[in-house]
Each structure stands twice: as structure tokens, then as C-alpha cells.
Amino acid sequence: MPEPTKLLIVGGGPAALEAVLTLQRHAPERVQLTLLCDRDEFVYRPVAVAEPFGFATAERFSLAGVAADRGIDFRRGTLRSVDPAAHRVLLADGSELEYDILLLAVGARAVEALPGALTFRGPEDAAPLRERLEHLDRGAPVRIAFAAPPETSWTLPLYELALLSVEWARERELALEAWVVTYEHRPLSVFGDEVAAATAKLLADRGVRVWTGAFAEAFEEGKLWVSLEGGLPVDLAVALPRLVGRRIPGLPADAGGFVPVDAYGRVTGVEDVYAAGDMTARPLKQGGLATQQASAAAAAIAARLGADVDTRAYRPVLRAMLLTGERPRYLRRPGAAADEAPWWPPHKIAGRELAPYLTAHPELRLAGP
Numbered sequence: 001m002p003e004p005t006k007l008l009i010v011g012g013g014p015a016a017l018e019a020v021l022t023l024q025r026h027a028p029e030r031v032q033l034t035l036l037c038d039r040d041e042f043v044y045r046p047v048a049v050a051e052p053f054g055f056a057t058a059e060r061f062s063l064a065g066v067a068a069d070r071g072i073d074f075r076r077g078t079l080r081s082v083d084p085a086a087h088r089v090l091l092a093d094g095s096e097l098e099y100d101i102l103l104l105a106v107g108a109r110a111v112e113a114l115p116g117a118l119t120f121r122g123p124e125d126a127a128p129l130r131e132r133l134e135h136l137d138r139g140a141p142v143r144i145a146f147a148a149p150p151e152t153s154w155t156l157p158l159y160e161l162a163l164l165s166v167e168w169a170r171e172r173e174l175a176l177e178a179w180v181v182t183y184e185h186r187p188l189s190v191f192g193d194e195v196a197a198a199t200a201k202l203l204a205d206r207g208v209r210v211w212t213g214a215f216a217e218a219f220e221e222g223k224l225w226v227s228l229e230g231g232l233p234v235d236l237a238v239a240l241p242r243l244v245g246r247r248i249p250g251l252p253a254d255a256g257g258f259v260p261v262d263a264y265g266r267v268t269g270v271e272d273v274y275a276a277g278d279m280t281a282r283p284l285k286q287g288g289l290a291t292q293q294a295s296a297a298a299a300a301i302a303a304r305l306g307a308d309v310d311t312r313a314y315r316p317v318l319r320a321m322l323l324t325g326e327r328p329r330y331l332r333r334p335g336a337a338a339d340e341a342p343w344w345p346p347h348k349i350a351g352r353e354l355a356p357y358l359t360a361h362p363e364l365r366l367a368g369p
Contacts, residue, residue: 328346
């Protein structure tokens, strides 16, 4: 038997784990897998919108535990650069790792998009938002604006935050008026007309006021400043971030720092290097799409190594679970909003390999922070 191919996967998010599981299903004896990540845990980030309101907590899973369960090597370290000619990566501590094939899934950086507002990026911002909510004046009606600036491509968490805040306030008998301020012409229009109409009705039924086609510019002195609208008086402004690429030395990148890849995840102009997930130059950044892209890249690698696998180009199918404070809504493009999950298990990250794996391995969960 030939020596297994040294495959290095860098990252610890949904795309990286989907790639690990896909490659092990297709080519378990053909690859020597190493997972490199700058942290010890995989955080189920999409659920973080519920943390400030006490409805749920983003679960955390041990990456070392995943590696041990799957029989692969796990290395803790931070990627600094890639040397494609030498087939090696340089880490922040000065050490190096060699590879035959490299698959990168290091995500993107979330930065402030609306000056003055509380930027909600995920679990790291759950506590600050909770603190702001607890300090709101309970003696008078409170108005909170949830804003999606034009640089925000994935707006679903915005609607979840608004809906969950209404339910949180209702349980506490707090007079709260939730606004959504978004550049979209209709709520969640990326899913198509049926989902947009259903979402608009849901928001109206819950008393959430929606400003569409509105370009939020800043929050200061108690006002959310919106192009053409002027200053809207609000007590608290919460905004989604914009994402920027990580610009890895040795790899190509577009103006935003994102890595260009083809439909099979191959990095443009670089031999033996693949990339998947939010670090790539696809316009919509979402966990489920990241797993689909990683699956396509992993299958292409397995086929390249001689495995009998049907390779398919990345053709995104958009699915999402919308947390509402009551029953979740399941969204799909094309399609409509549904109360029952059209995929199983009904995770927010609908990865073919990742969702069943996490469901089957509760022992890998870590205690909350």
C-alpha cells in the first residue's frame, strides 16, 4: 500500500469539521489527517443569539475529543503564512508543518459596521448585550433598534434578536418596542418572496416594526442615524458586524481579503491548496453553506486520491432555522417557511456530516463558560 497522503486541515469551525468527517467517510485509509486550530473548542455560534435572553446557550465541543474519536492528529497553533512551493505552513510560534494537500477553513474576522452601536458577533457579545438589557429603564417604554448595515450579507440573526427581545420583554412585563432597520427591500429577501412575506407577517404579528431599504450610518446621543430618515430616537442600538478576510501571506486574496476558489474549493493559482467557508470569496457567509462548500472540496480531494466518490461542484442550497422565542421556523430557498424541519437532524447548521455527528456524540460537549 502507498503511504497515506499528508492532509492538513486548518480551522475549528463547521467547514473544517465537515471536511474532516467527509474525508474520513470517503478515503479513510488514503489520508493522514492533521487538524490545526488556534483554539481547543468548536463553538456552535448560531445559537448565541438566544444567550442574552436566557433562552439557550451556544454549545461547545472539544476539538481534541473529536480528533481522538476520529483517530486523527490535533495540533494547537495559529497559522501565520503558507509556503505553497515548499508545501508547508508557518505558525505564529515559529514552528512549521508540512503537507501534501492543504485545506484551509479559518473563517473571517467580524468587525464593527455601525459606529456607536453594540456589535453582536456571537457568544463573545452575549454578556454585554444582556447587561445593556438589564439596565434599561423599566419605568417607561423602551425602544431597541436592531440594525443591519449594507456591509452585512447574512441578516437572519438580526430578526432572531428582535423576535427574542420581544419574548424576553413579555415574560418580564417590560414595555419594549423592537425595530429592525435593514438595507434589504424585504425581510430575509435572500430566501425569496414566500419566505420574505411570511417573515414580514411574523414580525408584524409580534409587534416588531421593520424599516426596509434603510441605511443605518451611526448611533450617537440616543439616535440611530439613517440615510434620508435622519435621527431615529432609540434607547439601545444593536448591529450585526461586517466580515473581512484574514489575508494569509502566500495566498491570493480579493480586495476584502477573501480567498478566491473554484467550484471544488481549489485556491486560484495555487497547487495542492483548497479553502472553504467564510474565508472564501463567496458573497453569502453562513454555516450551512460553509459545510456544503467544505463537502465539495473534501470529496474532490478524496477522488483525487483514488477514492470511488461522486464529486459534485459546490451548488449552494440555502437552509436556515429562525429562532422566534416560540416555535422555530425552518427556511429554505427556494421554498417557504415551515414549522416542521425539512431536514434531519434539525440543526441550525445543516451539515450533511456535522449535524448527525454532533447529535450522536453528546459526550464531546464541554461545560459552558
